Amino acid sequence: MQYEPGLSRGELIHLATQKYFASVDAKNIDATLACFQDEALFCVQTAFARHSGKAELRRMFEDFFGAWQTIVHHDFTCTVDEKNARITASFEAVLTGHDGSVTRLSNTNFWRVRDGKFQEVYVYMSGGNPLI
Amino acid sequence: MTWSEGGTGQIALPYPFYIDIVTKRYFDGVDNKTLAQVLDCFSADAVLTEVTSNTVHTGRDAGIRAMFEKLFTDFSSIWHGNFVHTADPQSNAVCSQFTVLITPHGGGELRYENCNRFYLKDDKFHRVYVYMSGDNLLQPGDA
Numbered sequence: 553m554q555y556e557p558g559l560s561r562g563e564l565i566h567l568a569t570q571k572y573f574a575s576v577d578a579k580n581i582d583a584t585l586a587c588f589q590d591e592a593l594f595c596v597q598t599a600f601a602r603h604s605g606k607a608e609l610r611r612m613f614e615d616f617f618g619a620w621q622t623i624v625h626h627d628f629t630c631t632v633d634e635k636n637a638r639i640t641a642s643f644e645a646v647l648t649g650h651d652g653s654v655t656r657l658s659n660t661n662f663w664r665v666r667d668g669k670f671q672e673v674y675v676y677m678s679g680g681n682p683l684i
Numbered sequence: 685m686t687w688s689e690g691g692t693g694q695i696a697l698p699y700p701f702y703i704d705i706v707t708k709r710y711f712d713g714v715d716n717k718t719l720a721q722v723l724d725c726f727s728a729d730a731v732l733t734e735v736t737s738n739t740v741h742t743g744r745d746a747g748i749r750a751m752f753e754k755l756f757t758d759f760s761s762i763w764h765g766n767f768v769h770t771a772d773p774q775s776n777a778v779c780s781q782f783t784v785l786i787t788p789h790g791g792g793e794l795r796y797e798n799c800n801r802f803y804l805k806d807d808k809f810h811r812v813y814v815y816m817s818g819d820n821l822l823q824p825g826d827a
Contacts, residue, residue: 561774597781597797598736598817629690631777631801633770635699640770640779642801642813658735660799660815662770662781674781676799676815678735 555637555666564639565630568663572670573625573643579617585610589669596675596683603683612683619682622648637665647682655679689803689811694776697807702771702778706802710809711764711782717756723749727808735813737820750825759821761787776804786821794818 559567567587575583585606588594594603594612603612617623624646631640645657657679664672675683687693705725713721726732726744732751733740741747755762766783784796801813814822 597799598815600797600817631690631770631772631775631779633772636770638768638770640801660735660779660801660813662768662779662799664768674799676735678738678815 555664555671557635557637558668559634559637559665561632561634563668564632564634564637564663564665567665567668567670568630568639568641568661569628573628576613577623577625579623581610581613581617584613587670588673589666589671592670592673594673594675594683596677598675598677599680599683601683616683619649620647621650621652622646624648639663639665655682687805687810690772690775690777694774694804695806696773696776697804699771699773701807702773702802702804703769705807705809706769706778706780706800707767714752714755715762715764717762719749719752719756722752725809726812727805727810730808730810730812732809732812732814732822734816734820734822736816739820739822739824741822741824747824751822752825754823754825755821758788759786760789761785761793778802778804794821796821 572587590606625643628641628643640662642660647655657677660676662674663670710725723744728744730744731742732748741751763785764782768781770779779801781799787793797817799815802809803811
């Protein structure tokens with residue numbers, strides 16, 4: 553889907569890495585969901601998993617936040633298509649379990665932004681899908 | 685200046701260049717098994733990594749060539765389409781989502797929903813990362 557451009561390059565990067573991932577890492581559910589449109593679509597392409605709408609996203613993130621002791625996303629490399637309201641980022645996700653075990657994933661997210669919020673999110677993971 | 689993926693010091697190319705090298709040159713070459721056209725998209729010391737299986741192919745005329753020779757031999761038909769791109773002249777990079785329809789010899793058609801991240805050095809792919817929604821089809825070649 554094609555969406556009207558709105559956010560600047562810097563604003564797109566800030567939305568993806570600071571507003572969104574910083575909120576995920578802080579397990580702040582309201583701030584995380586505030587990044588999404590109400591009817592947003594969230595797909596984990598490497599696992600054929602799909603979540604749509606705020607209610608499904610809330611359930612997914614609550615389960616995700618509860619499943620791990622700490623969640624860290626870092627080492628972002630951002631690719632920005634400002635005129636088409638799209639941003640892609642590669643990053644490492646470091647997930648520490650309640651037993652202390654550590655899972656490291658090298659992932660890529662594609663975000664399509666409408667009116668300043670995520671309308672569509674596509675996630676490609678290097679390993680098992682924790683976003684179920 | 686040392687090159688890095690999407691790093692500073694890149695020389696921006698026109699926006700259409702990024703879409704065209706991915707679709708009209710690279711994947712057109714892959715789908716039509718035109719090896720020279722495919723390899724012409726890469727720098728000599730390019731590296732292609734299939735991330736979901738951590739398979740690394742190094743060198744345009746070594747590992748990458750061997751990988752494509754095997755791919756073209758093992759599959760009777762290959763199609764890439766339904767593209768959505770994030771093209772970024774400022775960082776000299778383009779990331780693409782797409783559907784793959786691919787048929788192994790003697791087998792049924794497989795459907796993948798993949799993405800690639802392409803980081804260019806000048807006007808060639810220098811680092812490429814591939815994510816696949818199924819088993820890795822980009823295996824090391826026999827060469």
